[in-house]
Amino acid sequence: MPSLNKHSIVITQGFIGSTMENHSVTLGREGSDYSAAIFSNMLDAESLSIWKDVPSLLNADPKIFPNTVAIPEITFHEVIEMSFYGAQVIHPKTIKPLQNKGIPLYVRCFLDPSLPGTIIHQTDKTIAYPPIMVLKTNQVLLQVNTRDYSFITEDNLSNIYQLFHDCKIKINMIQNAAISFVACIDANESKLNLLLERLHQQYDVKRNEQLFLFTVRHYTDEVLNEELKNRTVLLTQKTRQTIQMVVQ
Numbered sequence: 001m002p003s004l005n006k007h008s009i010v011i012t013q014g015f016i017g018s019t020m021e022n023h024s025v026t027l028g029r030e031g032s033d034y035s036a037a038i039f040s041n042m043l044d045a046e047s048l049s050i051w052k053d054v055p056s057l058l059n060a061d062p063k064i065f066p067n068t069v070a071i072p073e074i075t076f077h078e079v080i081e082m083s084f085y086g087a088q089v090i091h092p093k094t095i096k097p098l099q100n101k102g103i104p105l106y107v108r109c110f111l112d113p114s115l116p117g118t119i120i121h122q123t124d125k126t127i128a129y130p131p132i133m134v135l136k137t138n139q140v141l142l143q144v145n146t147r148d149y150s151f152i153t154e155d156n157l158s159n160i161y162q163l164f165h166d167c168k169i170k171i172n173m174i175q176n177a178a179i180s181f182v183a184c185i186d187a188n189e190s191k192l193n194l195l196l197e198r199l200h201q202q203y204d205v206k207r208n209e210q211l212f213l214f215t216v217r218h219y220t221d222e223v224l225n226e227e228l229k230n231r232t233v234l235l236t237q238k239t240r241q242t243i244q245m246v247v248q
Helices: 002-006 031-043 076-084 092-101 154-166 189-200 221-227
Strands: 016-018 024-026 048-052 073-075 105-109 118-121 132-146 171-176 180-186 203-217 233-238 242-247
Touching: 016 031, 031 048, 031 092, 073 076, 076 092, 076 118, 076 132, 076 203, 092 105, 132 189, 154 180, 154 189, 171 233, 189 203, 203 221
Parallel strands: 048 105, 073 118
Antiparallel strands: 016 024, 105 118, 132 180, 132 203, 171 180, 203 242, 233 242
C-alpha cells in the first residue's frame, strides 16, 4: 500500500466495498472485521486486533446464560465450529484470510483495554475448553414421510434436499429413518409455507413449532442436566465433542 510507504499509521474504513462495475456495496455482517482480515493478509501482518464491547470471547451468550466464562485462547477451527452452530462470534469469512497465513487474531475490549481478551490462532497444543453453548430460538421440526413406504435413500434424499434448496431454507439439524426425514429449521413463515406447499405434493408432513435448538461443544453431563431442567427433548444427536438437541 503506497500510504504505508509514507506513514507508519494509516486509518481507513471497513465494511464498504466496490463491485467490478465500481458500484459501492456493503460487505455484510462483520464487514469491518472482514476488511481488517483482508488488509492483514495482504500486508503479512504479525497479528490483527479487533476491539469489541465485550471483555473477550465467552462460552455462551450472557443474555441467555447467566454464568458465562471467558475463553482466553481458542483455535481458528473451534471458532468456525461455534459460528456454524449459531454462535455470534467472529464470522468465518474473517477467519479464513488469517488462517491462510497463520496470523493470530486478538479480540480486545475497548471499554477496558487492560483486559487480556482472547487470542484466536492455530496451535498444536491441546486447549481445555469450557462447555460452549449455543441456543437457537424459534425453530420448527419437520417430519417428512414417504406415502408409498419407499425408503429415504439417495433418490428421495436428493429430491427433498432440492426442495429445501429451492426454498432457500438452511437445515440446522437433520436425521432420517427408513421412511421418514426429520429436519430442524428456522421458523421463517414465508419460506416455510412455500416449502410445505412443495413437500405436500409428494410427501406427508408433520411439524412441531416454537422449539429451541440447543448445541453444546465439549459438553458435560453436569451442564446438560442443569440446562435441560423442565425441558422435553424431541431429538438428539451426539458426537465425541458436540451434542445437539431439539427441545421444547
